[in-house]
Amino acid sequence: MDEKFIVGVDIGGTWVRVAICTADLNEKNIKKRITATLKENEYSISKTVCEILSELLSENDIKQDQILGIGIATAGPLNIIKGEVFNNANLGFRVIPLKKPIKEIFPEIPMYFINDGIAGVLGVHFFEAEDNEKDNLVYISMSTGIGGGVICNGHLLLGKEGNAAEIGHALVEPKSIAKCNCGAYGCWEAYSSGTGVRNRALDALNEGELNAELLMQIVDNAKSHITAKEVFQAAQNGDQLSKKIIDDCVFYTKVGIGLVNSYYDCTSIYFGGAMMKDNQQIIPPLIEQFEKDPIRFTVNHPPKIKLTEYKDEIGLRGALALVKYKIENHKIIS
Numbered sequence: 272m273d274e275k276f277i278v279g280v281d282i283g284g285t286w287v288r289v290a291i292c293t294a295d296l297n298e299k300n301i302k303k304r305i306t307a308t309l310k311e312n313e314y315s316i317s318k319t320v321c322e323i324l325s326e327l328l329s330e331n332d333i334k335q336d337q338i339l340g341i342g343i344a345t346a347g348p349l350n351i352i353k354g355e356v357f358n359n360a361n362l363g364f365r366v367i368p369l370k371k372p373i374k375e376i377f378p379e380i381p382m383y384f385i386n387d388g389i390a391g392v393l394g395v396h397f398f399e400a401e402d403n404e405k406d407n408l409v410y411i412s413m414s415t416g417i418g419g420g421v422i423c424n425g426h427l428l429l430g431k432e433g434n435a436a437e438i439g440h441a442l443v444e445p446k447s448i449a450k451c452n453c454g455a456y457g458c459w460e461a462y463s464s465g466t467g468v469r470n471r472a473l474d475a476l477n478e479g480e481l482n483a484e485l486l487m488q489i490v491d492n493a494k495s496h497i498t499a500k501e502v503f504q505a506a507q508n509g510d511q512l513s514k515k516i517i518d519d520c521v522f523y524t525k526v527g528i529g530l531v532n533s534y535y536d537c538t539s540i541y542f543g544g545a546m547m548k549d550n551q552q553i554i555p556p557l558i559e560q561f562e563k564d565p566i567r568f569t570v571n572h573p574p575k576i577k578l579t580e581y582k583d584e585i586g587l588r589g590a591l592a593l594v595k596y597k598i599e600n601h602k603i604i605s
């Protein structure tokens with residue numbers, strides 16, 4: 272009998288990742304590709320996924336009937352039944368169909384959809400969580416946006432359409448004038464995501480009240496070159512404006528963690544996503560806050576705060592784990 276495989280896809284605001292692995296998900300057998308997220312029209316992403324997957328199949332001499340399933344993790348919100356993304360803040364279109372166009376190219380392969388934050392918690396659950404954490408586990412992604420996934424009482428929380436942990440749009444500052452890409456004001460993501468850090472830095476520059484000499488030096492005086500990376504770099508070197516922006520990023524992440532822990536009473540929260548490149552400026556103050564003085568942010572016993580060792584690949588691993596858990600009818604999704 273031919274060997275069977277599982278496919279995982281992770282669609283983010285910046286990158287699309289595709290992986291194929293043997294059905295046991297032995298990490299030595301994961302083969303993956305990464306490419307920039309195209310936003311030309313609403314079918315650009317599904318086209319990219321089909322092209323990369325076709326390449327991976329032919330390069331590894333794998334046929335469609337050897338694939339047990341495709342797990343598709345995507346930035347949300349999405350409808351996991353229809354297989355389409357809606358109202359996403361960063362992908363560029365109101366509705367982005369995925370299931371229908373991918374099904375046209377791979378008609379026989381079962382497809383499973385999941386919010387990328389929720390995929391993250393599955394990835395942590397399968398690949399790295401300790402046994403005593405697995406039943407009450409949270410994953411938080413800080414990247415272009417902020418997303419999350421929650422396992423509570425041994426059950427993966429999905430919600431009516433699959434967006435049970437859109438925590439990045441938790442309102443952390445209700446009277447805020449900081450606009451989020453979703454259209455609302457004062458979301459956690461508007462302060463603490465990569466886009467949030469950049470946008471808040473630009474707002475503060477326009478206000479002109481804080482010194483930003485160092486930041487402007489780093490970007491050769493071109494405001495348009497500012498991304499979260501430069502703000503973190505300038506903050507580390509003492510830039511006044513950048514320090515204020517990173518302080519806010521961390522403060523509102525404390526608020527976010529507090530909300531999550533008060534709602535779900537979790538054992539551990541794992542952090543991942545592209546912003547963890549600068550985790551030294553984010554994670555230690557979070558750990559200190561929740562070890563020393565959690566009550567300011569949450570009434571429940573505080574969670575352990577950790578970093579996923581798989582960095583921004585954890586969503587992709589979660590997409591693979593989703594298919595494995597579906598096939599096994601694993602108790603956390605049944």
Ligand SMILES: [Zn+2]
Pocket residue numbers: 439440451452453454455458460461
């Ligand atoms: Zn928002």
